[in-house]
Amino acid sequence: MTRTTGWKTVAQGSKALIIDRYGQSRIVDGPQRLFLWRAKQFDTLVRYAANQSEYLWIQHADGTVEHRPGPCVVFHNPLLIRDICVRKAIVLDGNEVLVVYRKSQETGKMERRLQQGPTQFVPSADEWMHEFSWHGPDKTNKTKLIPNQWRFTKLKVVPDQFYYNVRTVDDALVKVKMMLFYEIKDIELMLQETKDPIADMANAVTADVIAFASQLTYEDFLEQTGKLNELGSFPQLVKRTKAIGYHISKAVYRGYQAPAQLQRMHDDANERRTKLKLSVEQVEQDQEMTDLKLESELDTLKMQHKLKMEQEEHKHKLNLEELEHKIAMEDREHENHMQQMILERQSELEMKQNTNNQMVDYLRQLKSLGVDLTEYLKSKNPRPDKVTRVVTDTDKADIHLHSSSAV
Incomplete structure (x- = not known):
């Protein structure tokens, strides 16, 4: 085995692993300048750093796994660490939830908890997230649901909707286009009762539409399609969504699609009905015009009679007011004349009284002078x-x- 001998440099901010010829190891922090003599191994350790939105996944040599949230720095020591990597923290919006599982160290049973957003979530080493696998719309046809199309770990808790076409099973195959608006209300109940709520809702609305259409003829069905906008027409859908922790807020009927031959027959029948309806409407319009003309003439006569009566009443009112004014003027003249007579009489009486008083005074003076x-x-x-x-x-x-x- 080749031995390492000579000068070695450990840069600042770095670390190195040195194993001597006796198998003893040590970690050297930089900056340092070292002289090695027949060292068995000299390795500069790989540096791993995680920022605030990351964490380090560390698998130790004893098999344990550690999640170390950032910001942090770890040097990969192969004697202690088997593997290490940088992973992104899970970012949750305010309308997202994580379903997190872990094994209890005390009871050994599986525990489940809900991690609500908004937050940056770093799972512990003994935790893992629930992965949902639901029916989802086909990328080329939004009304077609494909199994396991939606795979995700972040559960949306805001109101949502999906399109779905229901094929009725009867003599005339009709495709009914529906749109459902739903909202999750109880996540725990949903996790316990179903693993694919979209499939459950699609099956329930299919059952309700088939039950609705099976009781009607094709013509009656087309006349009563407006009821498909009412939640009362979907008892199984409402019951099932409630049982799995969801709430259906609205069901919207978006139309229907029928086979070409059936649609052509229906269009022809509609055309005939429309012509008959237009004929009836024309007769009704003519009758309405005649009625309106007669009613207009009657209204004109009534108006003329009313105007004549108003004129007579106005004339009578003017005559009455003139007579009342004349009587009032005569009463006022008579009152003024009587008042004038009273004033004249009072004046005469006052003059006579004054004359009598003067005569009495005069006679008193004569008597005082001794006149008989x-x-x-x-x-x-x-x-x-x-x-x-x-x-x-x-x-x-x-x-x-x-x-x-x-x-």
Whole structure:
């Protein structure tokens, strides 16, 4: 065996493994300058580094495996480490979940836990992830599901949808196009009850569509396809998705596809029905036009009558208002006249009262001066010298005149 002799250099940041001729080993950290004498082995160790988004997978010489999260640096010592490699940490978004398994050191049983995102996940050496294998859409035909098309470890927990075509089994083969919107609600229940929920939902919707179509004729089926947009038409789908921890939020009917001959027969029948329907609609439209014309004429007569009545009512209202105004004016004039008469009468009374008061004052003054008021008043109002009376007899037309001289 060739022995290593001479000067050796270990660079800064490096390490070297030296085994002497007696089989003893040692690790030398750089920077160093060494002189070796008949050394059995001199190897510069390979340096492995992992950053913050990586980890080191290390298999030790005793068979144990270690996962060391970054950032870290490990030198590959072949005496202690059998193999080492750098692996990426598993990055989880907020809508992703990992199903992680490990064997319990205490009980020896398998344990399962859910690792929720968002996070960077570094599994322990004794942990491994559940790998899902589900039906998935064909790359060339999104409505065709292929077994084991979807293989993944990150489980999406956001609402999703898939397309699926159902072939009905009856005298007329019809392909019904469906679109299902689903969302996972219970991951633990899903792991316990199914290993391929997409296949379960496809089988359930197929059973429901066949049960729906088998009770109807082709014509009735085409008339009632709108019910395929209602979840009430899919009892088996709703029941199965609930049993596996999923929820169907909506089922959308996207149309149908029938054989060419059947479709041609259906189109011909539709054409005949359409012509009949158009004829009936034309008759109905003509009748509606006649009804509208008569109704319009009737409305015109009603409007004219209404306008005439309104004019008469307006004229009557104007006459009534004019009469009421005239009466109000006459009442006001009469009231003003009465008020004027009252004022004049009051004025006359006041003047007469003033005259009487003046006369009383005057007579009081005369009395105070010693004047005989009786004689004064007689002189003011003398007695007439002669009085003539006219006496008539009812039975006779003779008139007698009696005269007497004043005393």
